[in-house]
Amino acid sequence: MKWKLPWTTEETGKLPQHVAIIMDGNGRWAKKHKLSVSRGHRQGTETLREIIRHTDDLGIRALSLYAFSTENWNRSEEEVAALMQLILDFFASEIDELDEKNVRILILGDKSRLPEKQRETLIEAEKRTAGNTGLRLNIAVNYGGRAELVKAAREIAALVRDGSLSEDEITEETISDHLYTRGQPDVDLLIRTSGEQRLSNFLLYQNAYAEFIFPDTLWPDFTVHDYDLALDAFIHRERRFGGRQEAGG
Ligand code: IPE
Ligand code: IPE
Ligand code: MG
Secondary structure (H helix, E strand, O other), rough: OOOOOOOOOOHHHHHHEEEEEEEEEEHHHHHHOOOOOOHHHHHHHHHHHHHEEEEEEEOEEEEEEEEHHHHHOOOOOOHHHHHHHHHHHHHHHHHHHHHHHEEEEEEEEHHOOOOHHHHHHHHHHHHHHHOOOOEEEEEEEEHHHHHHHHHHHHHHHHHHHHHOOHHHOOOOOOOOHHOOOOOOOOOOEEEEOOOOOOOOOOOOOOOOOOOOEOOOOOOOOOOHHHHHHHEEEEEEEOOOOOOOOOOOO
């Protein structure tokens, strides 16, 4: 049986082009079930698979997932090691299907600080899917929004220094073009699970006009149905971008 969209054609047309998700709550889920934190993260990857699949089924153009922040190095060695292992496991089990589904993978963040195996796996996934034209799947690993802006500033400064760009040619687009997400639409909808209501350094520039939704559900418990509810709430929001919907006074 063909999977059926829960929305009318008109509503489907209002789905976000770019969804960003801060997958939060693995630690609390583990605690609640008296399991190790690593087990919580592992459970979280099950949610991840479902959400990627559903995003692809819906025809959403881009999905950005926060997997590991520049600040997450501050966690215990054991937890960092478990998260690094999950990166390897995730790609080993998913890359064939993702590639088959025409998904293009992009890693957001500085890969140079990652262990060699992880770095190679991520580079390989990007290379293998570089020619794909379906869902843009951005996975943020060792990512920080401020670090991304510093990187952009340095690249732009180098262009000005070597004369290929003048100071007054720098526009908002110039900055967008020097972010990891260059060429992709800005984030339309940001979802952060677990009830926390903050950005934690995720896609600072790209989230400028995003709609925020903060479900209380912990990431390992987050279902496709919860995702549909968030998308449905988004569809019915009125986005103004600083303008006015109708003339009035
Ligand atoms: C989010 O879950 C996953 C990562 C940060 C990698 P947490 O581990 O932050 O879960 P809580 O916030 O402790 O519940
Ligand atoms: C943000 O979650 C990072 C990821 C989900 C990968 P954190 O749990 O690390 O963020 P804070 O510390 O609660 O802000
Ligand atoms: Mg957290």
